[in-house]
Amino acid sequence: MFDIFSAATMLFLIMDPMGNLPIYMSILKSIDEKRRKWVILRELCIALFILLVFLFSGQALLDFLKVEQETVSIAGGIILFVIAIKMIFPKPGGIMNLPEGEEPLIVPLAVPMIAGPSTMAALILLANQQPDKMWHWSLALLIAWALSAAILLMSNTIHRLVTDKGLRAIERLMGMILIMIAIQMLLNGISAYMTHQFS
Numbered sequence: 001m002f003d004i005f006s007a008a009t010m011l012f013l014i015m016d017p018m019g020n021l022p023i024y025m026s027i028l029k030s031i032d033e034k035r036r037k038w039v040i041l042r043e044l045c046i047a048l049f050i051l052l053v054f055l056f057s058g059q060a061l062l063d064f065l066k067v068e069q070e071t072v073s074i075a076g077g078i079i080l081f082v083i084a085i086k087m088i089f090p091k092p093g094g095i096m097n098l099p100e101g102e103e104p105l106i107v108p109l110a111v112p113m114i115a116g117p118s119t120m121a122a123l124i125l126l127a128n129q130q131p132d133k134m135w136h137w138s139l140a141l142l143i144a145w146a147l148s149a150a151i152l153l154m155s156n157t158i159h160r161l162v163t164d165k166g167l168r169a170i171e172r173l174m175g176m177i178l179i180m181i182a183i184q185m186l187l188n189g190i191s192a193y194m195t196h197q198f199s
Contacts, residue, residue, distance in 0.1 A: 003133065007126055007140035008147075013178045014080065014122055017148040019087055019171035020113050021155050022164065027104055037153055039103050044149045046106055047114035051123060051141055054115075058124040059131055069128050070196060073189030076125040080182035083118045087175030090168075114148060125185070 028036045062072065126137045151158060162170070 003130075004136050004140045004143070007137055008143040010178075010181055011119060011122060011141055011144035012147050013174050013181070014083065014116075014118050015114055015144060015148045016087060016171065016174060017151040018167055018174065019090075021152065021159060021167055023113065024109065024152055025155055025159060027109065031103060033156070035103075040109070040152050040155070041149070043104070043106070043109035044114060044145070044152065047110040048141075048145050050111060050115040051119060051145070052138065054120050055123045055127055055137060055141060056134065058120070059127045062124065062128055068196075070189050070193040072121075072125050072128045073185055073192065075189075076121045077182045077184075077186030077189060079118050079121045080178055080185060084175045084178035084182055087178065088172050090171070114145075 024040065028039060031039060123137065123141065126140075127134065130136075159167070
């Protein structure tokens with residue numbers, strides 16, 4: 001159960017729904033409020049499908065490429081570290097501009113906002129480290145996705161309560177936590193590599 005909770009927490013932090021909230025609101029601002037929730041739910045379901053496919057096929061891809069577990073751990077740690085730095089020091093802008101009233105499909109709300117490269121890398125890492133716990137990782141993914149979905153579907157209410165400054169503060173806090181996870185992942189990968197090389 002602790003593994004599931006830890007994995008779900010990590011995936012939730014990587015998905016960063018609080019950080020994505022202003023982007024979602026900006027992209028969907030020209031769409032009717034009733035239609036907006038349907039669009040968000042549709043994009044979330046597409047993202048979940050993509051991530052589940054990636055979770056169960058990612059290991060086969062690694063085996064085909066002959067990539068070792070240590071490599072995945074080190075690469076995953078580096079990717080998460082870069083994502084966390086961007087969360088703490090976000091660049092202004094970066095929001096896709098769509099024609100007035102046009103609904104986004106898959107890009108950018110499903111991919112890469114939820115099913116991004118960092119989330120995919122984390123799922124590959126989980127599947128690679130303990131392939132016998134795939135249902136644990138599936139449950140962790142569902143928990144993280146459900147929490148992200150709840151936040152994004154309540155975007156208007158949360159934004160009114162927290163305000164832009166509050167959202168930025170929460171995103172930076174989540175970035176700090178993710179940095180710690182990333183460094184631990186990197187250290188685990190280096191330690192495993194050194195043990196493998198000198199044993």
